[in-house]
Every structure is written in C-alpha cells, then in structure tokens.
Amino acid sequence: MHGSSWGLGTSEGHPEERGSSFIIFFLLFLPLCFLCLPVVAREAPLEFNLEAFDMPGDGGGSIGLRWQFPPLAQLDHPSSYVYRIFMSAQQDGEWRQLAEFPTNTYYESEVSSPWWVWGAKSPARHFFQIKSNSDLQLANGKLYFFKVVLTDGQHTVASVVASAVPQANLFNWAKLNNLVFMLAFSATVLLWIRRARRNPHIFLRRIPGLDAVEEAVGRATEMGRPILYLTGSGELGGSGDPSNLSTIAATIILGEVAKRTASYGAALQIPHRAAIVMAICQEIVKEAYLAAGRPDTYKEDMNFFITADQFAYTAAVDGIMLRERPAANFFMGYYYAESLLLAETGATTGAIQIAGTDAEHQLPFFIAACDYTLIGEELYAASAYLSREPTLVGPLRSQDIGKGFLLVAMVLGSLLMTIGELLGTPVLRTALEIFSDFK
Amino acid sequence: MVFWKRTLPVAITFMLGITFMLQYYVPHPASEALLREVSVWNQIIAGFAVILGVASLLQSHAQKIKRKAPGWGYSVVMYASMCSMLGFGIWSEGKGEGTAFGWLYTYTLVPLQATMFSLLAFFVASAAYRAFRARSPQATVLLLAAVLVMWGRVPLGEYLLPGIGQVSDWIMNIPNTAAQRGILIGISLGAIATSIKIICGIERAHLGGGQE
Numbered sequence: 008m009h010g011s012s013w014g015l016g017t018s019e020g021h022p023e024e025r026g027s028s029f030i031i032f033f034l035l036f037l038p039l040c041f042l043c044l045p046v047v048a049r050e051a052p053l054e055f056n057l058e059a060f061d062m063p064g065d066g067g068g069s070i071g072l073r074w075q076f077p078p079l080a081q082l083d084h085p086s087s088y089v090y091r092i093f094m095s096a097q098q099d100g101e102w103r104q105l106a107e108f109p110t111n112t113y114y115e116s117e118v119s120s121p122w123w124v125w126g127a128k129s130p131a132r133h134f135f136q137i138k139s140n141s142d143l144q145l146a147n148g149k150l151y152f153f154k155v156v157l158t159d160g161q162h163t164v165a166s167v168v169a170s171a172v173p174q175a176n177l178f179n180w181a182k183l184n185n186l187v188f189m190l191a192f193s194a195t196v197l198l199w200i201r202r203a204r205r206n207p208h209i210f211l212r213r214i215p216g217l218d219a220v221e222e223a224v225g226r227a228t229e230m231g232r233p234i235l236y237l238t239g240s241g242e243l244g245g246s247g248d249p250s251n252l253s254t255i256a257a258t259i260i261l262g263e264v265a266k267r268t269a270s271y272g273a274a275l276q277i278p279h280r281a282a283i284v285m286a287i288c289q290e291i292v293k294e295a296y297l298a299a300g301r302p303d304t305y306k307e308d309m310n311f312f313i314t315a316d317q318f319a320y321t322a323a324v325d326g327i328m329l330r331e332r333p334a335a336n337f338f339m340g341y342y343y344a345e346s347l348l349l350a351e352t353g354a355t356t357g358a359i360q361i362a363g364t365d366a367e368h369q370l371p372f373f374i375a376a377c378d379y380t381l382i383g384e385e386l387y388a389a390s391a392y393l394s395r396e397p398t399l400v401g402p403l404r405s406q407d408i409g410k411g412f413l414l415v416a417m418v419l420g421s422l423l424m425t426i427g428e429l430l431g432t433p434v435l436r437t438a439l440e441i442f443s444d445f446k
Numbered sequence: 447m448v449f450w451k452r453t454l455p456v457a458i459t460f461m462l463g464i465t466f467m468l469q470y471y472v473p474h475p476a477s478e479a480l481l482r483e484v485s486v487w488n489q490i491i492a493g494f495a496v497i498l499g500v501a502s503l504l505q506s507h508a509q510k511i512k513r514k515a516p517g518w519g520y521s522v523v524m525y526a527s528m529c530s531m532l533g534f535g536i537w538s539e540g541k542g543e544g545t546a547f548g549w550l551y552t553y554t555l556v557p558l559q560a561t562m563f564s565l566l567a568f569f570v571a572s573a574a575y576r577a578f579r580a581r582s583p584q585a586t587v588l589l590l591a592a593v594l595v596m597w598g599r600v601p602l603g604e605y606l607l608p609g610i611g612q613v614s615d616w617i618m619n620i621p622n623t624a625a626q627r628g629i630l631i632g633i634s635l636g637a638i639a640t641s642i643k644i645i646c647g648i649e650r651a652h653l654g655g656g657q658e
Contacts (some may be wrong), residue, residue, distance in 0.1 A: 066474060066478055067475065147475075175476075177474050179473045185471075189467075196642045196643075242492070255652050258651075262651045263651075282499030283492060285498065285502060311503070312499035316559070317559075318558070319555075319558070319559070322562050326520070330516065347569050347570060352569075365633040365637070367630060370629070371577075375573040375576060375577035382632075384632035384635065387639065394651075398648050402643060406636060406639050410631065413631055
C-alpha cells in the first residue's frame with residue numbers, strides 16, 4: 008500500500024549509453040550546476056508517501072488516500088499548485104480524474120475519526136476519501152489503483168501508484184466507545200433491577216404530575232365527565248423514529264390510568280392517530296379493566312381511530328374537548344406542532360391537564376398550558392412511579408448513576424480541555440474523544 | 447394462551463431487540479439489508495393496520511349516527527367527506543394533477559390544514575400571556591428572558607437597544623442550550639433504561655397486563 012516517490016525529470020537514457028562524455032560534461036559545467044541548484048533540486052524525486060487503504064468501519068465501496076505535500080522549498084510558487092486525484096481499475100490502465108483541489112485543503116486533521124481507529128493525525132498530511140456514488144462504483148473485493156498529481160498547469164509532479172481493495176467491515180470501531188458505555192449502562196440497569204428485587208424499598212422523589220393522576224381521575228368521576236387520553240403522534244414507525252419509545256411509555260402509563268378509571272368507574276376516551284398504537288392500546292386497556300376487576304365496564308370504542316393527518320387529528324380532538332368537555336386531559340408521548348393547539352384548547356375548557364413528553368421543543372408549550380408536565384425522563388419513570396414495582400423502580404437508580412457519571416465526565420472534560428488549550432497541547436483534546444459520538 | 451400473548455412476543459422482542467442493537471455497530475451491507483428488510487415489514491404491517499383504523503373510524507361514527515348522539519351531524523359529514531374523496535380518488539385513478547381528486551385535495555384539505563396550523567399564532571399569544579404573568583420568582587425570570595429574547599429577535603429591538611441581539615443570542619445559546627442538553631441527557635438515559643427493560647421482558651405492560 009505504501010508508495011514511493013516519483014521524480015519530476017524525465018529519463019535521460021541508461022548510464023552506459025552516456026559513457027565518458029557525461030563525465031567530461033559534468034566536470035566542465037560543475038560550477039554552473041551549483042548556480043542552477045534550485046532548478047535541479049526541483050527535478051529531484053519528491054516524496055508524497057501516498058497510501059491508499061480501505062476506509063475503516065464502513066460497509067465497503069470506499070477508499071481513503073493519505074499523502075504528504077512534497078517539500079515546499081522545491082517548488083517555485085507552491086500556492087499556485089493544485090492536487091488532482093486519479094483512479095484506475097488497472098495499474099497501467101486508463102486514468103480517470105476524480106477530483107481537483109488546492110494544496111491547502113483536505114487535511115488529515117479534518118477527519119472525524121477517533122484516535123483508536125485513525126491513530127495520530129498529522130496536520131501536514133492530506134486526506135481524500137473516494138466513495139461510491141451514482142457516477143463512480145467501487146466494488147468490494149476488487150483492486151483499484153490511485154495516484155495524486157501536483158500541478159500548476161505547466162509543471163506536473165505525480166506520486167507513485169498506490170492500490171487498495173474496498174471491503175465491507177463487520178464492526179464500526181469508531182463506535183467502540185458507544186458500545187462500551189452502552190454495555191456498562193445496561194449492566195448497571197440489570198444490577199439495580201436485581202438489587203431492587205432483594206431490597207424493594209427504594210426512595211423515589213415525588214413527581215407531582217403523577218401524583219395528580221389519582222386526583223384527575225377522581226375529579227372526572229365526581230363531575231361525571233370523561234377522561235381524554237392521547238398517546239401522541241408517534242406511529243411506532245420502526246428504526247430511527249424518535250417517537251417510538253415515548254409512544255411505548257405513553258401506552259404503559261395508559262395501563263395505569265385505565266386501572267384507575269376502571270376502579271372509579273370513570274369514562275375513558277382514547278383517540279388515535281396511528282392504527283398500530285390503537286391496536287396495542289385496546290389490549291392494554293382491556294387487560295387493565297380485567298386487572299381492576301371491572302371487565303364488564305370495558306368498551307371496545309374507548310380506543311378509536313381518527314386520522315393519521317396531523318391537523319385533521321388536532322381539529323377532531325379539539326372538537327371532542329369543546330363538545331364533550333372532558334374533566335381531565337392526558338397528553339403523553341411524542342408531539343409536534345399540534346401540542347399547543349391541543350393543550351391550549353384543553354385549558355380553555357377548564358380540564359385538569361397532565362402532559363408528558365420527551366419532545367424537548369414541545370415541552371415549553373405543555374408547561375405553559377398544562378397543570379402538570381412530565382419532563383423527558385419523568386415520562387419513562389411514570390410506569391415505575393405509578394406501579395411501584397421494584398423491578399421497574401430499580402432502573403431509576405441506575406439512571407441516577409448514569410447522570411452522576413456524565414456530570415463528573417463533563418466537569419473533568421471541561422477542566423482537561425481548558426488545561427489542554429492553556430498548555431497548547433492537543434493530547435487532552437484527543438484523549439477526550441472517548442466521550443464523543445462517531446458515525 | 448399465555449404463550450401466544452406473553453411468551454412469544456417477549457421472545458421476539460428479545461431476539462429482535464438484541465439483533466438491532468448490534469446492527470447499529472455493524473456496517474456490513476448484510477446488516478444494512480436486514481434493517482431495510484425489517485423496515486419494509488414494518489410498512490406492510492402499518493398498511494394492514496390502516497384497515498383496522500378505518501374500520502374503527504367507520505364503526506364509531508356509525509354508532510354515533512345510529513344513537514343520534516350529540517354532534518352526530520359531524521359523523522355524517524365525515525362519511526360524506528370520506529366517500530367523496532374515495533370516489534373521486536378511484537375515478538381519477540389516484541392521479542392528483544388536473545383531476546377532481548387533486549382539486550379537492552389542493553383547495554379543500556390543504557387550506558383546512560393551513561387554517562389549523564395558523565391558529566397556532568393565536569394560541570401562542572394566549573399561552574404566553576398565561577406563562578408570563580409574573581406571579582412567582584421563576585415566572586418573573588421567564589418573563590424577563592422572554593422579553594429580552596423577543597426584543598433581540600426583531601429589528602426594532604436592535605434599533606432601540608443596540609446589543610440586545612447579542613444578549614438574546616447569549617440567552618438562547620448558553621442557558622437555554624445548557625438546560626436543553628440537561629433534559630436530553632435525562633431523556634437518553636431514560637430511553638436506554640426503558641429499552642433494556644422492554645428487551646429483557648421486564649417491562650411488559652405494553653403487551654397488555656401488568657409486570658412479571
């Protein structure tokens with residue numbers, strides 16, 4: 008993979024062909040040779056140290072090139088030069104130009120990759136990544152050849168040809184820190200679940216929003232009005248959907264609320280935006296009524312689908328609030344722009360309102376318009392808080408430990424970064440990459 | 447019965463949970479293909495679930511009409527709207543441009559959606575009025591921060607009070623971002639802990655019924 012240097016000058020023929028005439032020529036013109044030193048030196052071999060390598064931790068179809076700028080003193084006007092990247096499927100085949108860029112761009116130090124994958128990043132080394140795209144396809148397992156050309160339009164310096172094979176990797180080592188922290192936190196959670204089973208008396212701080220659930224259900228029962236429970240705009244849409252977990256949390260809390268409505272005999276209405284969530288909630292509410300010993304009061308139409316459209320759903324729920332005037336509104340799960348439209352309409356009807364979301368941009372709206380708001384993690388803690396089940400309460404302690412660890416890491420990290428900047432050393436900054444997120 | 451309702455779903459959750467947790471760390475094309483495949487399954491399930499949703503919608507509104515429940519007229523409107531959109535959609539072969547279906551969508555549904563969204567401006571004003579009443583020290587701080595940010599974000603504010611824009615930016619970038627990150631850390635840890643509980647079958651309330 009490591010390339011050697013290519014010279015500027017062209018071949019003058021074999022030494023034996025030149026013979027003794029060359030020696031005479033050299034001796035006669037030796038002083039002139041010294042005068043012309045800069046020109047001759049420019050024609051001496053220039054070191055690029057070009058490396059081509061499979062990009063680590065990717066699905067293949069990508070090659071990295073790394074090289075050094077040849078010593079600047081050997082060029083007349085270094086700033087007028089540009090790099091050109093060439094690729095070929097054969098070593099002596101047709102070369103295709105992939106890119107051209109100034110010599111003061113594309114440095115290795117700009118690469119976003121941790122030290123345990125990339126090693127030391129030299130600020131003097133250049134880096135260029137060649138990736139498969141619509142115009143260029145790099146097949147995994149096939150050998151490709153690359154060279155870097157330095158040119159100012161008149162003079163051209165080419166590197167030695169370097170080759171590499173793109174490959175699909177089985178593990179993205181850049182995410183190693185993420186995996187280690189995830190495993191450590193998972194182990195802490197499981198440890199605390201085990202401890203909670205042995206010692207179920209774990210202190211839980213008061214969460215007023217969850218204490219108010221009982222009050223809200225009782226109030227609705229006394230007033231003879233229904234309770235409106237929304238599970239948010241989450242659709243359980245698979246991987247990458249930020250609303251998945253908060254929607255599950257909302258359905259879990261629904262189970263606890265449904266047990267209470269069953270016990271009190273209050274009416275419960277759950278309008279839905281997602282049919283899958285509706286199907287899950289039907290099961291949860293049915294089981295909750297069964298667990299509360301009131302299966303006879305369960306009705307299939309407690310859960311009903313409205314529409315998947317955001318504002319049509321909002322208009323329909325606002326209509327229900329204004330027509331049926333529920334005594335209590337629960338807004339749990341993930342919300343978008345409809346959060347304030349729902350919460351503000353509910354506030355005008357005088358209903359007691361409890362919201363809980365991890366959509367941080369919607370939190371201010373709920374805080375402004377609702378009586379109680381579960382902020383972020385409190386939504387996930389709700390099922391443990393309401394059920395007091397030791398195995399659910401245990402992980403809350405592990406979350407506290409996680410927060411403590413992050414707090415210490417942030418304080419120490421800030422201090423080390425500051426010290427590193429004051430000392431002018433990048434070592435501490437590099438070491439702290441273990442807390443960074445890499446893709 | 448317990449096997450179908452509890453054991454099997456928990457086993458599938460565990461298997462898929464572990465698989466897709468590891469999938470995040472594996473960049474191999476086979477891993478990406480698996481994720482894509484499961485996403486397709488998810489879409490297929492969601493497609494079938496729409497049938498459930500529509501059935502629920504039609505049933506609940508039919509009952510309202512049958513019982514002449516308060517507001518049953520809206521249910522009639524829902525049926526009429528749904529039938530007309532469905533009819534025009536089939537007639538237009540699902541094409542939107544230059545068809546009655548497209549016209550209904552562009553000149554009926556889109557303005558209705560825009561109307562709902564535009565209400566947000568008025569609701570923000572009423573919610574802000576309620577939130578900014580300085581009845582406590584916290585509410586007073588909120589009020590002051592909001593006034594500074596609002597003045598910093600309008601040209602008149604910068605004209606009358608030069609430098610207010612920087613104060614506004616400082617509030618948004620430093621205390622506001624710090625608070626948001628604090629909330630995000632809590633959310634992330636809570637989400638991971640909940641995921642572990644669900645994957646390990648400790649949290650099973652979403653399957654119906656209580657805990658283990």
